[in-house]
Amino acid sequence: MAQNAYGAFLSxxxxxxxxxxxxxxxxxxxxxxxxxxxxxxxxRLTRAEVGRTSGVSGAAVSRWEDGSRAPTGPxxxxxxxxxxxxxxxxxxxxxxHEPVAS
Numbered sequence: 001m002a003q004n005a006y007g008a009f010l011s012x013x014x015x016x017x018x019x020x021x022x023x024x025x026x027x028x029x030x031x032x033x034x035x036x037x038x039x040x041x042x043x044r045l046t047r048a049e050v051g052r053t054s055g056v057s058g059a060a061v062s063r064w065e066d067g068s069r070a071p072t073g074p075x076x077x078x079x080x081x082x083x084x085x086x087x088x089x090x091x092x093x094x095x096x097h098e099p100v101a102s
Contacts, residue, residue, distance in 0.1 A: 020077060023076075023080055027076050027079060030094050034065075035083075035087075035092075035093070035094045036065055036083055037065040038092055039086045039087045039090060039092045040061075040065075040086065042090040042091075042092045047059075047061040047062050047065070050079070050082065053078070055075045061079075
């Protein structure tokens with residue numbers, strides 16, 4: 001993990017509770033597996049639309065989906081909640097996918 005990404009991760013953990021840390025770990029696993037992209041595409045939403053709802057740019061969502069960045073902070077938690085709602089709506093699972101090798 002790059003030093004600045006690690007610092008952002010630690011900073012995020014300091015401001016979030018233990019339950020939020022578990023949710024951060026979950027959303028990062030979802031991103032690594034590609035399930036977030038599959039759910040977004042099944043809902044026929046653009047990265048920009050998902051980004052606006054989550055409080056980030058479409059480019060940030062793209063980086064999360066391609067694995068070049070990990071979601072952090074409150075935006076990551078909003079993204080997770082959105083993905084959970086979209087998964088329920090579309091019937092696409094967030095949990096049944098193996099992580100993509102990095």
